[in-house]
Amino acid sequence: MNWLHVCVALFVICIVTMVLISLLSKAPTAEQLRYTYGAATLAEKTETRASWNGWDILHTAIILGVVVAFYVYFW
Secondary structure, three states: OOHHHHHHHHHHHHHHHHHHHHHHOOOOOHHHHOOOHHHOOHHHHHHHHHOOOHHHHHHHHHHHHHHHHHHHHHO
């Protein structure tokens, strides 16, 4: 069995599992949907964007740099 076959099998198993769980669980209530980003009011979205400061951007850039360096080195 090739490693690619194993990867495809794992991918398919994950997709099937997610579909089965979503079909067997009940739909979210309006209260639960309130916590999604799409349901946020304009004031809540503005507050979320304003909470990012320079350190958050720096840490995000560092993490992305490490991930890119990892893939460049091991690809």
